[in-house]
Amino acid sequence: MRVLAHLSDLHFGRTEARVVDALLADLHRHRPDLVIISGDLTQRARTRQFAEARAFLERLPAPSLVVPGNHDLSPLYRPLARIFRPRAKFHRSLPDHDESPVWNDGEVTVVGLDSTRSLRWKSGALKGTHLDHLEAMLAESPDGAAKVVFLHHPPASARAGHPYETLVEHDVDLVLAGHVHHAHVELINGVHGGSLVLVQASTACSTRLREDANGYCLVRLDGGHMEVGVQGWGGEAFHTVRHHWFEKRTGTWRMVPRPSHVFPP
């Protein structure tokens, strides 16, 4: 079994220290195998904000994978940096993190895609280069390993076609995204069969709240069984707001109303 913590939209520069501390305490309590962060680590890609983000990563109880979000690119009011070196601070500040990270431990393969575009602020889209990278990485995934893709912008914001179809065709089990600051869990069926689970996390610890409280997601994967727990800020601590359960039968994920599997403690 693997436990993945999915965080997004930390927005250092606009965080509340007690929420950050409680978030770290909750993560230490749940002891994930891996922490996946789907972008917007900073509010305005400032050096100090990246330093805060790096200090946060160093306090995590597990290895972390990170992709940039639109807020992590050089800001639009610095047009030259935005055009020619949009990710310079991301790379300089987080030297241990690649913008297209990959994790493969035999049970789970996780591929991060950089969905930001240097000349667009809000809309990111999957491009051919992403798909080439994805195919190459998934080709190395061992038989039976769960396939997880994470990116900042939910693929629904891609403009053409059924953006999830390619991911379903590549047997991706789980897509993790952020950007919209709203927790959402959904089963997405492919047009020609197959399915995947989409998990969007709220903003983990920033005051940039939209229609949801601060939160993150805990995904437990055990063979063909998946449990998605939505963790939410309750004012003093994070607690479990709700669970969603899925099981995979004949290659297709289905949502089940209650756990059909006992996950190891």
Ligand SMILES: [Fe+2]
């Ligand atoms: Fe954000």
Ligand SMILES: [Fe+2]
């Ligand atoms: Fe964003």
